[in-house]
Amino acid sequence: MSAPVKVAVVGASGYSGAELLRLLLRHPNAELVAVTSRSLAGKALSKEFPRFRGVGIADTLTFTAPDAAALKAAGAEIAFLALPHGVSAEYAKPLLELGLKVIDLSADFRLRSPALYEEFYGHAHPAPELLDEAVYALPEVRAEAIKSARLIACPGCYPTSILLPLIPLLKAGLLAESPLAVASMSGASGAGRKESIPLLFCEVQNSVRSYSVPLHRHLSEVGQELALAAGREVKLSFVPHLMPTHSGICTTTFAQLQPGVTIDQISAALHSAYDSAPFVRLLGVNQSPDTKNVTGTNFVDIGWSYDARAGQLILMSTEDNIGKGASGQAVQNMNLICGFEATAGLLYV
Amino acid sequence: MSAPVKVAVVGASGYSGAELLRLLLRHPNAELVAVTSRSLAGKALSKEFPRFRGVGIADTLTFTAPDAAALKAAGAEIAFLALPHGVSAEYAKPLLELGLKVIDLSADFRLRSPALYEEFYGHAHPAPELLDEAVYALPEVRAEAIKSARLIACPGCYPTSILLPLIPLLKAGLLAESPLAVASMSGASGAGRKESIPLLFCEVQNSVRSYSVPLHRHLSEVGQELALAAGREVKLSFVPHLMPTHSGICTTTFAQLQPGVTIDQISAALHSAYDSAPFVRLLGVNQSPDTKNVTGTNFVDIGWSYDARAGQLILMSTEDNIGKGASGQAVQNMNLICGFEATAGLLYV
Amino acid sequence: MSAPVKVAVVGASGYSGAELLRLLLRHPNAELVAVTSRSLAGKALSKEFPRFRGVGIADTLTFTAPDAAALKAAGAEIAFLALPHGVSAEYAKPLLELGLKVIDLSADFRLRSPALYEEFYGHAHPAPELLDEAVYALPEVRAEAIKSARLIACPGCYPTSILLPLIPLLKAGLLAESPLAVASMSGASGAGRKESIPLLFCEVQNSVRSYSVPLHRHLSEVGQELALAAGREVKLSFVPHLMPTHSGICTTTFAQLQPGVTIDQISAALHSAYDSAPFVRLLGVNQSPDTKNVTGTNFVDIGWSYDARAGQLILMSTEDNIGKGASGQAVQNMNLICGFEATAGLLYV
Amino acid sequence: MSAPVKVAVVGASGYSGAELLRLLLRHPNAELVAVTSRSLAGKALSKEFPRFRGVGIADTLTFTAPDAAALKAAGAEIAFLALPHGVSAEYAKPLLELGLKVIDLSADFRLRSPALYEEFYGHAHPAPELLDEAVYALPEVRAEAIKSARLIACPGCYPTSILLPLIPLLKAGLLAESPLAVASMSGASGAGRKESIPLLFCEVQNSVRSYSVPLHRHLSEVGQELALAAGREVKLSFVPHLMPTHSGICTTTFAQLQPGVTIDQISAALHSAYDSAPFVRLLGVNQSPDTKNVTGTNFVDIGWSYDARAGQLILMSTEDNIGKGASGQAVQNMNLICGFEATAGLLYV
Incomplete structure (x- = not known):
């Protein structure tokens, strides 16, 4: 078996973020190398989410303040963004520039049209130049495009x-x-x-x-x-x-x-x-x-x-x-990008 | 104030039945004189529904087996039927013959067409001769007809x-x-x-x-x-x-x-x-x-x-x-029939 | 029947406050003349608590900023305080001075000993001079003292x-x-x-x-x-x-x-x-x-x-x-103080 | 890795039974070869528990009527009994005689004293001769005895x-x-x-x-x-x-x-x-x-x-x-008996 992919989760203080941690902590092909949250910086994962106590590295890995260079330095190859819309786009840019692939759970890269984004989200799109390459990543519909994408927009729930x-x-x-x-x-x-x-x-x-x-x-x-x-x-x-x-x-x-x-x-x-x-x-x-x-x-x-x-x-x-409607689908997309089994880490009931 | 109307509840073992009891136990113009349930016969109301303990006559009034003559003998002027469809129609007939007014919460008298009833309920209508006089009793729509009806079909929830x-x-x-x-x-x-x-x-x-x-x-x-x-x-x-x-x-x-x-x-x-x-x-x-x-x-x-x-x-x-969709509406209809305040016994929040 | 007692509720934005409104809006012997909440000032009761829409004066009565003189001017004879501990004691003083009776739902007047209060609540008691006359008002235990009290401390839940x-x-x-x-x-x-x-x-x-x-x-x-x-x-x-x-x-x-x-x-x-x-x-x-x-x-x-x-x-x-453990008991105490039926406004199930 | 242990679940229609299926369907060292339920015989696991649809063999494995010889014939080495007390003891005997190990989730083998059993369960113990060898299997307390037991009594929840x-x-x-x-x-x-x-x-x-x-x-x-x-x-x-x-x-x-x-x-x-x-x-x-x-x-x-x-x-x-208090503990005991990793199949959060 090849080495696991190193992943980071940016903005893991919410329910989708916690679900992403749950899935990644036990994913057979992924290694969680960094988790960020401005509000929780310095806290161990299992301190904020006691359900993870004693599970893998959840007792030792601590939240850090979000910083693209630090994620890169930690070895992250893929960054999951579990951030509010508007914020996500700003974090995506430096991560992509540093060579990470980005799997975004927010709405920021879902729409092809910046005008439509502005109409529905109430502010100009923060990074319209990235919309062309972003893939609206419903794996059952667009698997081939996902495999080669470096910017993934996970569909809404x-x-x-x-x-x-x-x-x-x-x-x-x-x-x-x-x-x-x-x-x-x-x-x-x-x-x-x-x-x-x-x-x-x-x-x-x-x-x-x-x-x-x-x-x-x-x-x-x-x-x-x-x-x-x-x-x-x-x-x-x-x-x-x-x-x-x-x-x-x-x-x-x-x-x-x-x-x-x-x-x-x-x-x-x-x-x-x-x-x-x-x-x-x-x-x-x-x-x-x-x-x-x-x-x-x-x-x-x-x-x-x-x-x-x-x-x-x-x-x-x-x-x-927060599963197929968010974090599960994000992991499903990671599996596609990395060439893992489609169901890796996702078969539990 | 005139004397309260004497009412009976037939088939009060379910949730609509219990809600009906709750509303009638405190209705300022109604007196509960009989409550029937084949399965609960002999039991005090508050024994089956401990929430009613110490409330009005709930500790002393007992369920009886359903019997039209006994309800009449108890003085009931109006009978509420909280029975399964098919059963309700059979109980309605003798009660009407004895001069009681009937407020039915089941589906038995809601449809004008016996054929439609049979199509949807899977058996021939037990009392098609009563359908003509039954009133589909949505009080906001058909108040005048309700006031003079002797057979009320409360709409479904x-x-x-x-x-x-x-x-x-x-x-x-x-x-x-x-x-x-x-x-x-x-x-x-x-x-x-x-x-x-x-x-x-x-x-x-x-x-x-x-x-x-x-x-x-x-x-x-x-x-x-x-x-x-x-x-x-x-x-x-x-x-x-x-x-x-x-x-x-x-x-x-x-x-x-x-x-x-x-x-x-x-x-x-x-x-x-x-x-x-x-x-x-x-x-x-x-x-x-x-x-x-x-x-x-x-x-x-x-x-x-x-x-x-x-x-x-x-x-x-x-x-x-079980309120406006069943028992509340039944009481609202009783108020109409009896000429009480529209909101009598129904103003609580 | 004598005129209803005029009451005010101070601090009605929480669950006990809302329950108090619910009970007082339909109390046969009480008239709600003022409701205060600093955060909700200007809003109608039923706007904040849509359950009360169409119920009594809930659509027309608006929250006001708390002010003892204004409550007095509105005719309030009794003020219910549904405030956090520490805050309640400060509001009680001017109300008592203006001749209102105070029924406090907070912990401020429950303890006889200011030292015990400080030990458990972490700050000096704001009005220790009132503790002697306050009555720990468990009606089943201390009815006589409650009847003649002007400062009522409702027990905790x-x-x-x-x-x-x-x-x-x-x-x-x-x-x-x-x-x-x-x-x-x-x-x-x-x-x-x-x-x-x-x-x-x-x-x-x-x-x-x-x-x-x-x-x-x-x-x-x-x-x-x-x-x-x-x-x-x-x-x-x-x-x-x-x-x-x-x-x-x-x-x-x-x-x-x-x-x-x-x-x-x-x-x-x-x-x-x-x-x-x-x-x-x-x-x-x-x-x-x-x-x-x-x-x-x-x-x-x-x-x-x-x-x-x-x-x-x-x-x-x-x-x-929030019933017997707070607002119901507060109303039960009001009934005692005012000589109403013990169960007035409290018999609903 | 050695061959997985073949297991059967007897009486899997309840919540503990379903949880046992959930754990065993994904256990890395166990193979579910038979599942019995008198009332569900002939039905596929995922038909009764649609959550398991598409999971492992849950669509093809059907419930069978309980029969010790059939379980043996299916290759079962360990039988989990998720049966009511009184019933469990009767099923345990033939299974033990056929050489299976039995992990019982009922109360039947928890008490050392048949008299105590009769006092608390209201009937004579159905198999008192087995009580001596049964192990009250709290793994944190009695691991060594569990490893060599052939009759395991899982503690109550x-x-x-x-x-x-x-x-x-x-x-x-x-x-x-x-x-x-x-x-x-x-x-x-x-x-x-x-x-x-x-x-x-x-x-x-x-x-x-x-x-x-x-x-x-x-x-x-x-x-x-x-x-x-x-x-x-x-x-x-x-x-x-x-x-x-x-x-x-x-x-x-x-x-x-x-x-x-x-x-x-x-x-x-x-x-x-x-x-x-x-x-x-x-x-x-x-x-x-x-x-x-x-x-x-x-x-x-x-x-x-x-x-x-x-x-x-x-x-x-x-x-x-139904986890550590029943089925999780039963699997933990299986792991001990079989020499698997203590946490095999039990690490999910």
């Missing part, structure tokens, strides 16, 4: 669950042009690990509510990728909901079929796309996926159904928002 | 949350004929208080999942009522989801507008319909309701939004599935 | 659940002098409504943990009151635990009996103390109370058991930490 | 959390003879995966309550093992509580020290016992462990504290009740 069922259907021209309707439900970890009254246990526990209606930021990347798959603009409405659960996303999408298209054609398109994808589990017609079967894993579970009375297709998908 | 925002818009002709898409999320109490592995705490807690796709039974009554409001058939797909919370329903509906219709017209139609409705709270444009603000109450909270990019209207509503 | 089962047993001399062991579990609302990472949903949900071991501040008042009941110092260890639930306290106490004392004597002492107390429900020998039966109410449920193998008495009590 | 902190202290003679007081809180998975109204989500979610007071069955094995460690009878009271969480046990134990014993001696005894134990994490003085750091793992986290005011020692421990 909601988009991963929305795009995977839709892309094969749009590519095959099975869906009508009427607007899609997407309702997603996410666990609270998607909102981040930050001091916030609306995210307190007592505010979330007995609460189910939509938010960011009608214009959630993830609409921008979903629109971009659906258009690429369909070869035309695809209209969709998206309503995310916050659920009283730690993690997991459940997405339900309503679409109309092209005249004459049958549910068997839908099934065939999905199977054709994903039968050899190790992390997509196709449950079948009228089968509802459940977030509890995917949390802590890198799986996406997909079911589908045709409502003949209303003439609508229903797509149902679940994933772990 | 999901339908209440779906119908209230849609009916005024359909009546006003504001919505296009394209199929509606409805995603609802419900707390686990909606699934009932029965021995069932899928409803165990450990199965539900970290789980978010759809179910009954694509054909939930509530589609039948929703379709019936939307058609009445619109004066035409209304197509809709409906996907319910089970949430890890005790109670509360959050419904998100996607619809397309008639050409030229504006969000202001939507707002106006909703305000016109509900500004004087004591239990409908209109939150306004782009405002998301939250189940935690309505659980334990009889309120429905409604927000709405126009997604200009996709050209779709988004309606959002929350209620307590 | 844990202490209420610990003291109620123990006081009658200590008064009757039934317990041995060996140290008591108390384990309590509380919902997260007890930790407050404040921006805090450890109180986020994702930190609390799947977590059960003790905290403040071995020296929680509530030990000071528990020790004071147990000594008063026993006529001697009473040693006890107390370990609180944080539970993944919104509210509710469950307390389990281990004690040793005086030689020859029987479980029947324990039962008799409890019944003698509480059979006429409307908010104490005695469940009996070997009966475990459950927080779900008391949340949202002002009840304390108590069970007890004798472990003959180890020779230990086990006392079990549950309450709502 | 509560006992594991109670015994680990106490045994070294009793062995060292540091604790006084006064009765211990133990309060434990467990997630609902400890109550099993069975059709039961009290275990429904809606019954458990907002509920914290004790149960089985004063005589929980686990007292029998705890008493047995504490007496062995202390060389004298050890009295203790034990109150378990059900928490609204899936899994995790938090145990708080109150004890009195022998005169003159210091907290440093306590720390030293714990460190001496566990510094080389890979699954015991000693958090230190006044450090509270948290169940969320151990769920899904095989760790036990232990903190301790001396309450000088009351003169009591407080021990705090957390574990996953």
